[in-house]
Amino acid sequence: MLPTATVAIASPWASRSLTLPPLGNLDAYISAVNRMPLLTLEDEQGAARRLRDHNDLEAAGQLVMSHLRLVVSIARQYLGYGLPHGDLIQEGNVGLMKAVKRFDxxxxxxxVSYAMHWIKAEIHEY
Structure with missing residues (x-):
């Protein structure tokens, strides 16, 4: 059985635990990612500041989870190269995490603008 990822995130999702299905079921993963709420500018900046100033991993999780649909969208652009969609998404997720870590x-x-470069760069490395 594949592991699932559970992340508890504060506002704007107010005490809601988000669970992503295992990657073995890619359609369910994409469906779950598309249901993730997007952050407002204020929420995004607040989370990024908490991560930068206090190394708040919950804020990092909030930033990553709210931008997973960007990874799926970018990975979809590379399907014509014959690479597995799940692998492209995984590599894109690594790029997203790098972007979140370096974001100012x-x-x-x-x-979203900053992460696009990191996601594409990581997919190109693959």
Whole structure:
């Protein structure tokens, strides 16, 4: 049995535990990712500051979980190269985590714009 990922995230999801199905069922994973709520600009900046200033892993999880649909969208663009969709998503997730770690909310750009480069770069490395 494949493991599942459970992440408890605070506002804006207010005491809701998010569980992603195992990657063995890619359609269920994509469906769950598409149901994840997006962060507002204020929530995104607040979470990024908490991560940067206090190394708040819950804030990092919130940023990653809210941007997983971006990874799925970008990975879909590379399906024509004959690579497995699940592998492309996994590599993109690594790029997203790198982007979240390096993101500076004071630069005046949204995480989605910054993360796109890191996600594509990680997929290209694959």
């Amino acid at each position: 909310p004071e630069q005046g750009v949204r995480l």
